[in-house]
Amino acid sequence: MTTKALRNFAISAGTGRQRKSMWRRRTNLRLVVGAALLAGTSIMTLGAPFFAPYSPDFYDLDAILMPPGPAHLFGTDEIGRDVLSRVIWGGRPILFIVFFSTILSLLIGVTLGFMSSANNLANTALSRLADIQLSIPSLVFALLAIAVAGSQMSNLVVVLALAAWPLHFRVVRAHALAVKKLPYFEASRLAGSSLFYRVMRNYLPGVLPLLAVTTSVTATVTALSATGLSYLGLGVSVPDWGRMIAISKGQLSDAAWASGFPALALILFLLGIQLIADALSDRVRGRGGAPHERR
């Protein structure tokens, strides 16, 4: 242990410390930019009634496929609806789905993860279940569920949560199994603590940073699946970025704004979540300033 620390110090002496702080700055930058993008798109979306200049369904047949101009900042689509208003309103379904589905998957994954540490049987059975869930591609699973149960918002939330829980599950399970062997947990158990107390005070705190990572990763995956579904026309039937792109892609060559602006909004939103996920996972993995090849 000591020799290892000494060696690391010897290797990273000089440039190492500097590099580490650079790394910190970079992940901080990514975190800040990601949070800003996510907050910006979310605020625009949630405040849609205040920000949108027109109603998303208001159409003006005299102003079909108008290029961006003072009246319509983002132009109009093929039946004369204001693209800016629709972009502002169109984030609602995906925001809603990503938020609730991620929370639901977190609940399922964490609960089953702790359950699996109870005994061997539960461990084997639940791990198998997670493996099986992972062996259906999540988009295909969602398509099956939607075909059978329909594409209401609640179905989408549940289906995408079911496709995503194994990630949380695996992290929590590994952590719980490791903690179980540690003396402090044994001490807590012998002191007669309740199950609830042990979960809350002995298990959860150690796994929270990892859960922050899995949550943000799940949010990206869920967001991508949700937009994919709405692009395929299997999402909810209100204005939605994915659906807008799908509808307006026929005018790609002469009215690129009708699909370009929703695509831009979508990318900014997804990039926001992605940057947060990347920064968090770099932080947690703690490979800051890895001493690599000397030049």
Next chain:
Amino acid sequence: MAQIRQDDSFPQSQAAALSEPVNAAVPDILKRFPGRRVGMSRRGLLRSLLSSAIAIFGVLTIVFFAIMLTGNPALLLASPSATHEELEALTRLYGFDRSLPEQYVTFIWNIISGNYPRSLRLNASPLEQIIPAIPYTLSLAFSAGFIAISMGLVVGYLSVFSRHKLLREVPLNVLAVFQATPVFVIGLFLVLIFSIRLGWLPTGGSGSVKSLILPSFSLALMFAARIAQVFRASLHQVASAEHVRAARTRQISRQEIRLRHIVVNALLPVLSVLGLEIGSLLGGSVITESLFSRPGIGSVLLVAIDNKDYPVIIAAVVLISVIFIIINTLVDMVSALVDPRTEASL
């Protein structure tokens, strides 16, 4: 150099003594890597086959329960205009009038033996639609996978070893932006540039190799970032390992250290990520096929969903999952083949 290699391969004799490789037909090139026992124990092989069999069973079970949850599966699987007798026949064939465990066994047996209910739209076995579509989907998935791997490896390598700051930073971040972009947006963007503006490549179809380029690139750009990131992290990790320091003190050339001591060892995590990413690759191929109007399992599935053609939906979902499981098992086997340590986790 030969001498160095022999020094390096000291653990080889030990590892070889511990377990006898079954596969005599392992390619020679794998045997040349220093210090690697190549081959897979019989137990590891059996275990990976068993776990893939369990996974396939699990998928069939999920599909079974999805159908059961709708209430009356016979109504779901028969055409809306089916007569009472036809419904009866279907019910008897699938045993929907029997107890749940019996239904389960019958259902799984029918699916495994390829005995699907007839497609409602074409009144033929769904397999007749799906089997011809497999090569299209596989060719798309494989070419996309190939492009993603090559891009990811090159970018990952550059991000660690390049002398120029720009080459270390820019490609990695460009790929990260693509990763956050849905596959249909990338696809439309590529179509806008290469088909509409430049007119070099067709916007869709499946006729030629040319029509494969845009779909595979739009699919590949999603995954290249993931591969690059994993490769980069694992290069960093291996580069700070003991054996690399040892190699450096022995004055082995930098090129030799990079390629033989770092890159080769850093490839393994990439392999395991690849196995996981193939699921999203197959899922993404559904969207890509729809965007470029390519034939394939995804297109069959989407048409079936539009027509509420449940037998075809079931067959397509099962087939895509089975393909995924098979590829995943193969990837697991390859990683166990080149690195015995991963065998324990199979």
